[in-house]
Amino acid sequence: MAFFRFLAPLALLAACGHPDQPATAPAPKPPGPDIGALTDSTAPAALLAYGRQYPGSEVLFKTRLGNIRVRLYDDTPLHKANFLLLTRRGVFNETVFNRVVKGFAVQGGQTSEARTIRLRTYRLPPEVRANHFHVKGALGMARYSDDENPRHLSSNTDFYFTLGHTFTPAEARRSAGHPLTPAQVQAYATKGGVPALDGAYTVFGEVTEGLEVVEKIAQVPVDPRDKWPVQDVGMQVEVVK
Template sequence: MFSLFRPACWPTLSYGILLTATLALGSCNQTPPPAETAAPATPTRPPVPGPELTSLRDSNAVALLTEYGKAYPGSEVIVHTRLGDLRVKLYDDTPIHKANFLLLARKGVFDETVFNRVVKGFAIQGGRSEHRSIRMASYHLPPEVRPAHFHKRGALGMARYDDEQNPGKLSSNKDFYFVQGEKLTPYQAQAMAGRKLTAEQLKTYANLGGVPSLDGQYTVFGEVVEGLEVIDKIAAEPVDPYKWPKKDVGIKIDIVK
């Protein structure tokens, strides 16, 4: 699925202006310049409850995220973009993915990222950036594939990578995607699916659309309940050869419920 990311060898863009100051020496009678006023200190962001992102590992992620999810629950978020907002419901029966998403959202990680892989008619993926400053460890999430959750249009799932070295199909900790997909006949949907679809799922794929070939392969842990048209707008953005939108589509996430 989403295993192709912008190559690590790409340079990180940084912009700076080199200021060269010249000190002019005058006579001893010259009036000294006024003393500079110190710039006000930038207010420190209050600490966000939950485990430190640098402390999470494959060995402890499940325990820490389970505890966090119970202590700091949430069920709906709004994903703000320059093309509109997506209101997203998170599923209770995928507790690890849900808690991880809420933790990273509250810590501000996603606010420093963009939609970095856009495939029209398929899905839009976010969670990466060339300018992220918040440090976090590398860890994975165990799959929480549920038969009732499928890749209909608007489904929220978690990507993964390195399948050859990832036999357990562990999810990424930050690379999420929203399904766009296309409308399919029941025959087409069932032929593409990796499992037996219910009558209701076949009807949804026919009337709403989606990508049934991903069913049973990736964890779906939420769905868009408002703003489906925003997915189409993002999917229509011009992209570079690596499917990265030529004009960044930034992300800001608020927990609303």
């Protein structure tokens, strides 16, 4: 009986810790805006300020199929700053490649489990640039359809890498549905891509190493209903430069 009388006080001490030990200090607040409070209207100014104060130019995706290194463009400052901010906060580390369409694109940024990081869904104004287009290996930001999203606002977390195939000049122009620059025509003829996406989605970076890993992801078995990989392809993303 004595054993049980002493058990409760011992359990209480274990839960409370030694009375002489100082309380654990709270984790320091990460720099930059509160990603749980940003909105469509407040995000642009906050992200531009963050990008100026905490610059970066390259990120590395680590997956079970290999690594992908990406360069982010300076002339898409909102999308660049947003991606740097969410990468540094660990948001993408809780996500997977959730839509894989062989020969077209692989999309990531969603999760099959509840997020542990508080994140609000805000959208980004488009930053479409003629010199950044959907050549193979381009990094773009997804968005809702024109009917739901006539202003073409980008998602804050859903990104994609383009794959596609090569096109003759006539095929590329027909697929795009609008005039293409000589650089675009040449790129689609030699590297391939998805010209049909040009002008409708923001391209804000490109794969510099590991394009073969993107192609491996595109080959994984998927659920035919929603193109979600049968076995999750998760990621760890970090700013490396």
